[in-house]
Amino acid sequence: MPLALALSPHLDDAAFSAGGVLARMAGEGWEVVVATIFTATVPEPRGFALACQTDKGLPPEADYMAIRRAEDLDACAALGARAVHLPLREAPHRGYHSAAELFAAPRSDDMAHLQAHDAIAPLLQEARPDLILAPQAIGGHVDHVLTVRAIQLLDPRAPILWWRDFPYITRADTPRRPFVAMMDRFPETELPTDPAAKHAACAAYATQLGYQFGGPEGLARALATTEGRERARVQGEAPVLARAA
Template sequence: MNRAGVDPARVLAVSPHLDDAVFSAGALLTGLVAAGAEVTVLTVFTGSVTDPTGFALACQTDKGLADDVDYMALRRAEDVAAGAALGTTGFHLPLLEAPHRGYHSAAALFGPVVAGDEGCPVAIGEALTAFLDERFGGSVDLLLGPQALGDHVDHRHVRTAVDVLAHDRGLSLARWADTPYVLRAGAETPLGDPRYPTEEELDAKVEACAAYATQLGFQFDGTDAMVRALRALPETFYPPLPVDARTR
């Protein structure tokens, strides 16, 4: 309990990939922690695959990693370090990223759902429900997830599953503007209200984002560019955050 004798609010952020929640909402997450909330980040697509091939293998080798590296184990370790910088608690579901589910090119990730992947949102929803029941007794005070800006299929599937969970359990839901997609030329305008982080929150966010070393060159053109971009970008949420979260 906090000094007022009240249990801290419970917040669950559902991240498609190992970086999405931190890139998109890291300042809010660390701000909620500082205010006494219990903040959990649950990442959906984190499963390792032995001996990946084709496009799935290229997703690691094009970042300078050898083909015998367990790419997802490396990324999970980065996520643990990012969570330590924010003060959040992280959990990883073993579902497989889209390149391991029949999406065989970068363009395919942003196109129609491929045959055989239609049931993915249901599988995500079942895993989220089981996690919510086991860890939180079926409910949290705030559920966070992606708007799915950029149209990555994994983000779309997670948004669908999170929306269903919020509806079925009557949970307060806010969706973040997916970063770095929101920074790219021609990006869709995010829905919702901007939240302008404090300097302390920004410091923690950029430190956490720097932990994702395998992603920074690909997503931001390097660490310095990431710091500049994220320090200039407010976090945006739709529907609006609860007042306590919005004003911290």
């Protein structure tokens, strides 16, 4: 059975950006693994890190990341995928103190890409994926940028589908494309998708829906604007299933 490995910065990125193709591949007999990099619980968050939790309606004492990991298990079940949670801290726990800083250049002292490299490397060795899916880092969120840097350091042998980061691709205020020169070297293809399974997976991230979309109805509207389509840049020789249907 061929194996596809999605390397997701956060607990929702793979489903939001490539959930349709992941579900389609699972339905076609692929083993699908979604490995999320920044999932660590950080006890007693403060400042901006705490605000990222309370602005979603969660009390300070809640284990925000445990709630999110549980949502991810439900989302991956909807996709037919297996979830893997890697133990790195999200950017607000690494010295980023505002939303503006999250979408600026990574801090010079932020070595999360090296930590991500060390966390992903044994997973690649164990899983030996036939296909990797990963973000282009459209929007420029530092965790997405450092995920791409980690993958560049790893230089995996498997072909890569670099997905278009949703919902950032729909937002005029987050147009940054820090890897555009690299991504433009790779051909872009439209992917076969399962829109219903993607919607179900995205809806599982209940803590994020109000903040990102204004609620479940907003999620449905945002997904409707894509007409169920997903596109990716193809590095290497993509499997037949990963080409436009």
